[in-house]
Amino acid sequence: MSKKAERARQFFRDLKKGPVAPIYYVHGAETYLLDQAVEALIAAAAPEGTNAFNLDTFQGRSASGEAIRAAAEMLPMMSKRRLVVVRDMQEIPLSELAHLEDYFTNPSPTTCLILHARTAQKKIDGRSGVIRKLKKAAEVCEFEALYESDIPAFLEKQAASRGMRLSRPVTQYLVDAVGTDMAELQQALEKIDLYVGPRNGESSRQVDLDEVQEVIAHTRVRTVFDLTDALGERNYQKALLIMERMLLDGQSALVISHMIARHFRIVARLQDPSLRNANNSDAARAVGVSPFFVKDYQRHARTFAVEELASILRRMLEVDNALKSSPLPDRVTLEELFAQICMRALHSTG
Template identity: 40%
Template sequence: MAKKGSDQAREFFRSLKRSDKPKPIYIVFGEETFLLDLAMKELVQLVLPGGINDFNYDVFYAREVDVHKVISACETLALFGGQRLVILKDIQWMSASDLKPLTTYLDNPSPSTTLVCHGVTATRALTKTTGFYRKAKKVGGVQEFKALREWEVGRFLRGQASKRQLNLTHEAEEALIGSVGTDLATLDMALEKLDLYLGAGEGVREVTEDMLQEVVAATRSHEIFELTEAIASQNLARSMSLLDAMLEQGQRGVGINLMVARQMRQIWQVQVAMSKGMGKSDIARAAGMNPYFVDRYRGYARRFKASKLRSALAHTLKTDRLLKSSRLSDRVLLEQLVIAVCTG
């Protein structure tokens, strides 16, 4: 019997921990960005245990670079010996013809370089039938991180809680998923808040539903819901006002963008489910959400054209990249996002 996606992901992380020599190529992709980010951290640690420097590390974006420049970086020897790490992001945007030179490179890859191809597939799927994909599976490692459904998230939540010496009661676990949703990064942030609230203690600290409601009720914050509502209504003035208030409260740009992206993605999932004539419970399962929120998201979905939702998701992915790499302020980048989504 084939392993489930979550089991395959766990085995992938175990294999990285056990490995003492990186493979020449890895492809990591999927909708679950928290696990993707974790995979990238583990791969960097595996390939460059001594740390990153300007001579052993390159990052390229598929839609902005000639693939031959990527190959040239792979074939460049690391200064002072050792391993080189070359990362190619947005791999899902490359066509089979774009990937042919990389397929040829894999016939005789550099023994001192590991190429890591990364793709977030929330808005565009990665084609798995290319010669490049098949060759990468043969000579390297390939792992897809699918978005976990609500009923799959419990194991992740318990594992992350255990790392912080927290023990969630069954009621607290259900309440947390119900109020925050199934986005793993958001759940992890909620656990961090609980950890700080309870403070240091001896041994494992139990988290009850009452504690959870007190501490994390606002994790899926009212401002985020209001911001999503304003964006869905194309109310630019209201959206900008809410964004300003959230930034003034000290909320991080990456977190705001993450929550907006999650909301846009779930609106899109609900819209697709509605187009198939699904009922409320089926929509909840398809979108991985608590049935309580379905009616709200149906309303959002009716306000967006499908093309506008795809564009909004693409803008959130671009904003995420810029928030982590650009010198522009969080405020400027998020204002650009809101303007693009509300007026695009």
């Protein structure tokens, strides 16, 4: 289990132990775990249930810092604690959040203020004074997008809660076809559950790969391969158009970068001499992908030189850091990456 996954698990374990803190700040790219964290916090802060007198909910851009503060400072009515939940804090201007600075210094002991921020598509400036004060005052947990190695255990656990058993080829196919976003994986499991249906009253149903392939389209993989094909062809303009479509569809630049990096890591591994003549099943097993997709990776392995792949993978590390910390727009960072991969084509046409 990665440190990312362990931090998330530790948050939920600590919450069960108590006591409830006056302020929580949960943020990050993994939206499913963020939503689960908010629900768990509400349940812990109000075990007797919530009511209209003691629960205020604010939503993103429409929220006022003064209104949030006023709600947090109110005394509870016929309950020991008030709950104030602020969702999508990343959409609130820092000038509005500044109204909460004094509250962060001296929070009400009878209020639990929960601040939630989804930062996959919009970052929050952690250097600002109000965010520094928030992090100092609150119990903080960042729910980062998990590594692919963390996902099979998550899928198996969630499938078991639905009375389904997934084989390793099935979990790998779902990672390849859907990605690592837990909310999307949950939707995929729901589709599979409905498709498979009850089986003669069995309490645990084995789900086969052909059933999953029937109901779960590999849209994510095809979109990524459209992009990597364009990069492999040194077709800068085509790669830009695909990137723009992905960004418009709500995909974050960081996730696009991770998809490209994963793709080229697999391509590089397939250049191992021991795998060049391996059959599809053996090659797929060696690099950890579904046999359904391995031919596409093999095709790209024949396109790139070993030195080129090593250079691309080094650059991907720099891009990852830039997307997390650089003031440059994410689109510009990706455009520069694509230009570097496609440089020979750009040079020949320039």
